[in-house]
Amino acid sequence: MDFTLTEAQDDLADLTRRILDDHVTNERLREVERGEDRFDRALWTQLSAAEVLSAALPESVGGGGFGLLEQCSVLIELGRAVAPVPYLSSITAAASAIARFGTDQQRLRWAAPAARGELVLTAALTEEHNPDPRVPASRAEQHDGEWRLTGSKTGVPAGAVADLVLVPASTPDGPRVFLVERDRLSVQRQRVVDGDSEAWLDLDGVRVGEDRVLGGAEVLDWLLTRTTVGVCAHQVGVLSRALELTSDHARERVQFGRPIGTFQAVAQRLADAFIDVEAARLTLWQAAWRVAEGLPSAEEVATAKFWAADAGHRVAHTAVHVHGGVGIDLDHPLHRYFVAAKRNEFTLGGAEAQLGRLGDALAG
Secondary structure, three states: OOOOOOHHHHHHHHHHHHHHHHHOOHHHHHHHHOOOOOOOHHHHHHHHHOOHHHHOOOHHHOOOOOOHHHHHHHHHHHHHOOOOOOHHHHHHHHHHHHHHHOOHHHHHHHHHHHHOOOOOEEEOOOOOOOOOOOOOOOEEEEEOOEEEEEOEEEEEEOOOOOOEEEEEEEEOOEEEEEEEEHHHOEEEEEEOOOOOEEEEEEOOOEEEEHHHEEEOHHHHHHHHHHHHHHHHHHHHHHHHHHHHHHHHHHHHOEEOOEEHHHOHHHHHHHHHHHHHHHHHHHHHHHHHHHHHOOOOOHHHHHHHHHHHHHHHHHHHHHHHHHHHHHHHOOOOOHHHHHHHHHHHHHOOOOHHHHHHHHHHHHHO
């Protein structure tokens, strides 16, 4: 494959970075984090006005016609800034899925407004004690032309602020993905490691019509694959910036009359971190390219997520250790990168889970 980024990827990444550099300051992040949800609506509106949200969505929903590779470029920049916006869940996952698999009415009602930043969408892809999200523990049964959903979803990103949730559930004919308005669900906020609020959604008693069915197993697999790649892209941005901050600190922090970056042990840890970041970056683009090209990609996606998790763990801890005491100061910007890396490490399966998937693929 060709790892050279396209002109569209470069332009979209540059535009996103300029917006984030102007808007996402340490003071602004503190202000947002004092709220109930780590969601900067002003920034979301600004990204929408600059057409960052719509650029990588299909033209059928008012987008610019670009796709996953361009979305990954945006996600890397959002990771670098640890920006408090739900681009991954709303654009990369939910809106893109509706644009691809939805009916004209579903696209008009949900995906097009999401592309304009008027609605926030999300996908509920995980459940408590459920090791395989491709076989949802929540269930859907059909009665009198309606579907009745039972069960619950945990750790739903932006679940407390989303207008629509894509809800996978098992049926006698296999899994299906349903479109459910948030106000029809029982929503309980869950505070997670990076201070963001995910949500626990109770499905019991929810009834939806046939017009709220997005698709079956193909849609669920598509959602999980794209979301996993998106997590890897966000992690690359988080780790890249964390390493930059740590390298700058190692050059500026003087101990025993010399910068700590000149100490062999520190230099070696930074060199190892650089290798880890590059491995995460290269495996991300390999997986994203194969997914975008419609090629078999299960092993490549699992490999990318393994590096995002395993390397993410090492780089995050290296950043804290090299910074010393200030690395665990909640008021220091580095802390946000540490907790963001930890969240990405375990989202949709950590390193062990990815090795298990690779083992299954090789054995099969």
